[in-house]
Amino acid sequence: MKKYFKILIIIIVFILCFIFLNKLVSPKYQTNLIEGHMIKEYYKEEKNHEVIFIGDCEVYANFSPLIMYKNYGITSYVRGTSQQLIWQSYGILKETLKYEIPKVVVLNVNALRYNEPVSEAYNHLTLDKMKWSQEKIEMINNSMLEEESIFDYIFPIVRYHSRFSSLTSEDFKNLFTDNNVTYNGYLMNKNIKPVTNLPTKKILGSYTFKDNVISYLDKIRQLCENNHIKLVLIKAPSVYPYWYSEYNDQVIEYANTYNLDYYNLLEKAQEIGIDYNHDTYDGGLHLNLYGAEKLSTYFGDILKNNYNLTDYRLDNHISNIYNQKLSVYNKNKGDE
Amino acid sequence: MKKLIILLLIGILITGCSEVKKEENKVYSFTYNDKNFILGEEFSTSKYGKEVRYAEVPSCAGQGVDKTYTYDHYEITTTPDGDKDKIYTIYLTDDSVKTTEGIKIGDSLENLTKTYGNDYEKRDNAYTYTLDNTHLEFIVVGDTISSIEYYIDIE
Numbered sequence: 291m292k293k294y295f296k297i298l299i300i301i302i303v304f305i306l307c308f309i310f311l312n313k314l315v316s317p318k319y320q321t322n323l324i325e326g327h328m329i330k331e332y333y334k335e336e337k338n339h340e341v342i343f344i345g346d347c348e349v350y351a352n353f354s355p356l357i358m359y360k361n362y363g364i365t366s367y368v369r370g371t372s373q374q375l376i377w378q379s380y381g382i383l384k385e386t387l388k389y390e391i392p393k394v395v396v397l398n399v400n401a402l403r404y405n406e407p408v409s410e411a412y413n414h415l416t417l418d419k420m421k422w423s424q425e426k427i428e429m430i431n432n433s434m435l436e437e438e439s440i441f442d443y444i445f446p447i448v449r450y451h452s453r454f455s456s457l458t459s460e461d462f463k464n465l466f467t468d469n470n471v472t473y474n475g476y477l478m479n480k481n482i483k484p485v486t487n488l489p490t491k492k493i494l495g496s497y498t499f500k501d502n503v504i505s506y507l508d509k510i511r512q513l514c515e516n517n518h519i520k521l522v523l524i525k526a527p528s529v530y531p532y533w534y535s536e537y538n539d540q541v542i543e544y545a546n547t548y549n550l551d552y553y554n555l556l557e558k559a560q561e562i563g564i565d566y567n568h569d570t571y572d573g574g575l576h577l578n579l580y581g582a583e584k585l586s587t588y589f590g591d592i593l594k595n596n597y598n599l600t601d602y603r604l605d606n607h608i609s610n611i612y613n614q615k616l617s618v619y620n621k622n623k624g625d626e
Numbered sequence: 627m628k629k630l631i632i633l634l635l636i637g638i639l640i641t642g643c644s645e646v647k648k649e650e651n652k653v654y655s656f657t658y659n660d661k662n663f664i665l666g667e668e669f670s671t672s673k674y675g676k677e678v679r680y681a682e683v684p685s686c687a688g689q690g691v692d693k694t695y696t697y698d699h700y701e702i703t704t705t706p707d708g709d710k711d712k713i714y715t716i717y718l719t720d721d722s723v724k725t726t727e728g729i730k731i732g733d734s735l736e737n738l739t740k741t742y743g744n745d746y747e748k749r750d751n752a753y754t755y756t757l758d759n760t761h762l763e764f765i766v767v768g769d770t771i772s773s774i775e776y777y778i779d780i781e
Binding site: 486493573 | 666679683686696719749751752765772773775
């Protein structure tokens with residue numbers, strides 16, 4: 291009996307050490323590659339959002355939910371991740387609906403151009419900190435590149451063992467705790483880098499969205515329909531990578547076929563008031579804080595006027611939460 | 627016996643030469659005005675000349691900055707590899723330049739396959755030839771080449 295107890299203790303200690311080492315080598319995404327932390331922050335939120343944004347960096351860099359709350363009382367959250375592919379958007383939406391049913395889902399259509407997984411690094415930024423679920427497993431299986439293995443995701447030590455030699459104080463400090471890097475999924479950036487030169491607009495072998503991509507767009511649409519959610523398609527006003535007119539035409543056709551609203555905000559940049567000499571932090575790929583606030587005010591107005599949303603500024607409980615968030619937001623913005 | 631040795635030496639020489647040629651053709655490269663652009667090699671304007679236009683394309687999550695150097699007839703894109711920028715793509719922008727094997731924008735599909743053969747991968751309008759980890763892609767619209775691009779797989 292004593293012998294079995296000893297073995298049991300050894301096994302437990304081994305498992306605990308293994309869990310600890312996996313946790314230790316996992317990137318913490320607190321000061322470096324902070325985009326990897328965004329997916330996790332949603333879980334801590336009170337789930338009361340009437341609008342959920344899904345998509346790639348064109349949502350998390352360009353839409354500020356707190357500005358939409360401040361100006362219109364809209365409660366929203368951006369569930370965007372770096373280079374979020376359409377099957378990942380589907381998985382994230384499915385997961386979101388386990389927690390809450392929003393009135394509106396806003397999907398950025400930029401990712402429709404990608405039919406295949408693009409980058410192992412981006413896969414990890416989207417998936418590492420996502421809670422384990424059927425959706426996560428499906429997303430991993432659909433996203434892995436040839437050289438990847440699911441064990442890279444299950445046991446971080448497999449993927450990140452080389453980090454043992456480059457652990458930083460962050461890895462110990464944030465072993466069991468972490469801080470938010472976003473404001474309801476919006477990643478603030480105050481830098482200014484004007485649009486100057488862009489690469490040549492290349493001729494493509496095909497401009498047609500592939501069947502696999504459209505099948506996931508269909509799944510997102512059906513998921514929204516089944517839950518009585520209004521699906522709204524948008525193209526954020528990022529000037530690069532080029533949004534070809536052929537892409538745009540297909541989205542318009544899709545939206546017309548299924549009676550969806552589609553807003554190409556790139557075409558509305560002037561009306562929104564975006565100044566590409568001032569309102570972008572990286573030469574036009576993403577808007578900075580100033581551009582994001584203009585866009586959020588413009589799009590918030592569209593949401594407010596068309597989708598029967600509640601003004602939560604009149605709700606004591608919600609307004610307390612959002613006012614606290616706004617206070618931190620304004621402080622970091624430099625307004626206070 | 628003497629003849630046999632001479633034949634043997636010629637044989638070795640021919641085999642050696644073809645091996646060297648094969649070695650040279652392992653990856654695609656583009657030559658213009660005596661400048662040889664090799665995919666995957668380090669890029670510097672001191673070596674390849676001052677560009678007409680320069681653009682930077684940062685990734686959306688700190689995965690590095692791709693840089694494009696546009697010249698009169700072609701555009702080079704580099705991608706970071708450690709502290710170096712390596713040639714990632716070479717895009718020919720008009721019909722005044724040819725590939726190393728002599729194909730230019732505006733040439734026919736027939737001319738393309740006559741020059742490069744039929745060992746290509748076709749995806750929609752793109753015909754892609756592969757040597758090791760480098761690729762030469764032709765976009766063919768109708769029967770005419772409308773775009774030519776060299777690129778390398780990145781890790």
